[in-house]
Amino acid sequence: MRAFTHRTTRTFALVGVVTATGLLLAACGTEDGAGGMDHGGASASATASGTPGTTAAPEAGAPGAFNDADVMFAQMMIPHHEQALEMAELADGRAEDPEVKKLVTAIEQAQDPEIQKMRAWLKGWGRPESAAHGSGHGMSGMMSGQDMKDLAAVKGKAFDRKFAELMIAHHEGAVAMAKDEQRDGRNATARKLADDVVRTQSTEVAQLRKILDRL
Numbered sequence: 396m397r398a399f400t401h402r403t404t405r406t407f408a409l410v411g412v413v414t415a416t417g418l419l420l421a422a423c424g425t426e427d428g429a430g431g432m433d434h435g436g437a438s439a440s441a442t443a444s445g446t447p448g449t450t451a452a453p454e455a456g457a458p459g460a461f462n463d464a465d466v467m468f469a470q471m472m473i474p475h476h477e478q479a480l481e482m483a484e485l486a487d488g489r490a491e492d493p494e495v496k497k498l499v500t501a502i503e504q505a506q507d508p509e510i511q512k513m514r515a516w517l518k519g520w521g522r523p524e525s526a527a528h529g530s531g532h533g534m535s536g537m538m539s540g541q542d543m544k545d546l547a548a549v550k551g552k553a554f555d556r557k558f559a560e561l562m563i564a565h566h567e568g569a570v571a572m573a574k575d576e577q578r579d580g581r582n583a584t585a586r587k588l589a590d591d592v593v594r595t596q597s598t599e600v601a602q603l604r605k606i607l608d609r610l
Contacts, residue, residue, distance in 0.1 A: 457516040457584035464579035468572065468589065469513040470526035471534050475569055476506040478538060482562060485547050489554040494606050498562075498599060505595060509588060516585065536568015556610050559603045566596040566603075 457465075479502055486499040517524050538546075538561055546557050569592055576589035 457512075457519065457582050459583055461516075461520055461582040461585065462580065464576060465582040465585040466517070466520060466522045467526060468576040468580060468585055469516050470522070470524065471572060472569065472592075473510055473513050473524060475534050475537065475565075475572065476510050479506055479562070479565055479569075480510075481543065482538070482546065482558065482565065485543075486554070486558060489547075489550045490558065491551045492555040492606060492610065494602065495555045495558060498602060498606075499558075501599070502562075509592075512588065516582075534568065535571050536565045538565065552610055556607065559607045559610070563600050563603050563607075566600045570596050570600075 483499045483502045573589040573592035580586045
């Protein structure tokens with residue numbers, strides 16, 4: 396009977412140790428998990444101080460906090476880029492100037508991948524691709540339907556001149572939108588793309604102006 400009592404006492408002691416260890420691990424796990432969530436939330440809220448609409452983003456090609464300005468930048472820049480690609484497509488069989496053709500290729504190579512990036516951001520952020528405020532709102536530099544028809548109706552040097560004039564205005568609109576993102580955006584990846592747009596398209600505007608001067 397004494398041996399049985401001794402074994403029972405040892406069994407209860409072991410169960411107590413295991414239970415205590417499990418509770419300790421659970422507590423640690425909860426603390427780490429909560430700490431991780433608090434860290435992310437604190438980071439988003441602290442860094443977003445004074446920036447309404449800031450949200451912690453999942454991994455979506457643009458990780459980290461984002462705000463309404465980031466969402467609007469992507470929603471507006473996608474159709475803006477799409478129209479630039481439509482303009483570039485019209486150059487096929489119409490453009491004559493080698494520099495215009497070179498710029499057309501550069502526009503296609505840069506802006507199509509950027510569209511895919513921004514679509515991925517919006518999907519990851521859980522936001523629609525089309526802006527709720529309606530297409531065209533705030534998108535400076537967008538061509539009208541008549542502008543596109545006029546561009547499609549000309550060839551050779553006339554096309555080159557028209558393309559340069561319209562693309563200058565289009566690029567300047569994109570640069571203005573990108574500068575808004577630089578000023579108001581929160582997401583580092585989106586702001587980096589805005590930096591690229593400002594740098595690249597400002598350079599292309601300067602090139603297009605030189606082309607116009609000699610045509």
